[in-house]
Amino acid sequence: MTGAREVAYETLRAVHESDAYSNLLLPAAIQRAGLSSGDAALATELTYGTLRRRGTYDAVIGIAADRSPASIDPAVLDALRLGVHQLLATRVASHAAVNESVTLARRAAGRGAAGFTNAVLRRVSRDTPGEWADRIAQTARSDDEAIALTTSHPVWVIRAFRRALAAEGRGDELEALLTADNVAPRVTMAALPGLAAPDPAARQTPFSPLGFRLAGGAPDAAVAESHGRVRVQDEGSQLAALALTRATPVSAGERWLDLCAGPGGKTAILAAEALAHGARLDANEVSPTRAGLVRRSIAGVPLAVEVTERDGRDLTAERAGAYDRILVDAPCTGLGALRRRPEARWRKAPGDVPELTALQGQLLAGAVDALAPGGLVAYVTCSPHLAETAGVVAEVRQRFGAELDEVDAREVVRRIAVSPPDLAEQSDGSGRAQLWPHRHNTDAMSITLLRRRG
Numbered sequence: 001m002t003g004a005r006e007v008a009y010e011t012l013r014a015v016h017e018s019d020a021y022s023n024l025l026l027p028a029a030i031q032r033a034g035l036s037s038g039d040a041a042l043a044t045e046l047t048y049g050t051l052r053r054r055g056t057y058d059a060v061i062g063i064a065a066d067r068s069p070a071s072i073d074p075a076v077l078d079a080l081r082l083g084v085h086q087l088l089a090t091r092v093a094s095h096a097a098v099n100e101s102v103t104l105a106r107r108a109a110g111r112g113a114a115g116f117t118n119a120v121l122r123r124v125s126r127d128t129p130g131e132w133a134d135r136i137a138q139t140a141r142s143d144d145e146a147i148a149l150t151t152s153h154p155v156w157v158i159r160a161f162r163r164a165l166a167a168e169g170r171g172d173e174l175e176a177l178l179t180a181d182n183v184a185p186r187v188t189m190a191a192l193p194g195l196a197a198p199d200p201a202a203r204q205t206p207f208s209p210l211g212f213r214l215a216g217g218a219p220d221a222a223v224a225e226s227h228g229r230v231r232v233q234d235e236g237s238q239l240a241a242l243a244l245t246r247a248t249p250v251s252a253g254e255r256w257l258d259l260c261a262g263p264g265g266k267t268a269i270l271a272a273e274a275l276a277h278g279a280r281l282d283a284n285e286v287s288p289t290r291a292g293l294v295r296r297s298i299a300g301v302p303l304a305v306e307v308t309e310r311d312g313r314d315l316t317a318e319r320a321g322a323y324d325r326i327l328v329d330a331p332c333t334g335l336g337a338l339r340r341r342p343e344a345r346w347r348k349a350p351g352d353v354p355e356l357t358a359l360q361g362q363l364l365a366g367a368v369d370a371l372a373p374g375g376l377v378a379y380v381t382c383s384p385h386l387a388e389t390a391g392v393v394a395e396v397r398q399r400f401g402a403e404l405d406e407v408d409a410r411e412v413v414r415r416i417a418v419s420p421p422d423l424a425e426q427s428d429g430s431g432r433a434q435l436w437p438h439r440h441n442t443d444a445m446s447i448t449l450l451r452r453r454g
Helices: 002-018 022-033 037-052 054-065 074-089 094-109 111-125 129-138 143-151 155-166 171-181 219-225 235-245 265-277 288-297 312-318 350-369 387-403 409-416
Strands: 189-191 211-213 230-232 255-258 280-284 306-308 323-329 371-381 404-407 446-452
Touching (some): 002 037, 002 074, 037 054, 037 074, 054 074, 054 111, 074 094, 074 129, 094 111, 129 143, 143 155, 155 171, 219 230, 235 323, 235 371, 235 446, 255 265, 265 288, 265 323, 288 306, 312 350, 323 350, 350 371, 387 404, 387 446, 409 446
Parallel strands (some): 255 280, 280 306, 323 371
Antiparallel strands (some): 189 211, 189 230
């Protein structure tokens, strides 16, 4: 199974050297390597597991090596992280975990690195995962830092989660949320409405009427056979798109806009819904690469969708009053998708939030300007951070005053869902619907619906 470890290691290196995304790199790396299904599963577990638990493993390495992880050659550090994950979180035999990691370190940095890696990992292998958890917790300078080290979340993320849960009166769910973030999510599929249906043997997801889970077989095969009309998509993402299209009945001839469309999963649902109801859809994505993904995502929908590559603020400024429904799936910290994009927790810092919220507010305000009277906008973030959700909406509502009414997104989501999800009321009195990994087994998707008065 050396091939699986090499694929995992190469993906880790690309993530840490080039800010690459593991969920985009790993499938291609597995295919290039020609891994068997068993080796592909191992490579996937090693990659995502190591990325999710990086903060914990760095604390373990720091103790075992008696030096700061920051002082270790990055290529060697990734080999160590991979080895520690195998020793503390998998059933891989200790000798295999150590020997293979030593080989990776030797190839990357020579014999000295191999000896160092061997010594550190053998030190790690002498104690149990529970003993290591106790040891690193004892090094913490505060209770929050102890939680951060043992759950592998930055302190600022833990505090943001705590505030968001407290706003629902659910502060006691923090531990469950942090635990859920470190568990690999189950693959959820979506069948585009009116264009595809799940296999009769598939299991319906609890909330999205489009969602299902395969009884067996590879998701890629199902996607290919359907020509993209069946797709891999988080159930929360499905609900966010449907909240816009099914909040109220659609009138033929409506014009819709997906303002921040990349990579195109929600766009595909909007396109299928527009086709079914006689609506028109435009899509916009500022990044040319992501705009290409949008075009690929909607290729299976027989609807002409113009995909522009503009700054969304400029586009909406030119199209005042043009749209009946707009989706603003705003760029955000991504803290709601840490199960699927584990490296995201290490890429953002508290200082990034003000710039993001300023952009989010500008995009949402632009979308309101682009709404026709009576038009509806869905403001969506894959983050529960209150500054990115409640804070942005409150600022935009204050700016537009009596021009805007809020539609109760919780009521809409409960109505369109197969089974009504447990959506807690928000302390600010808003109708915002907040989904959670630990409570709904979805990404932590926030959905707000605003209507421009006629």
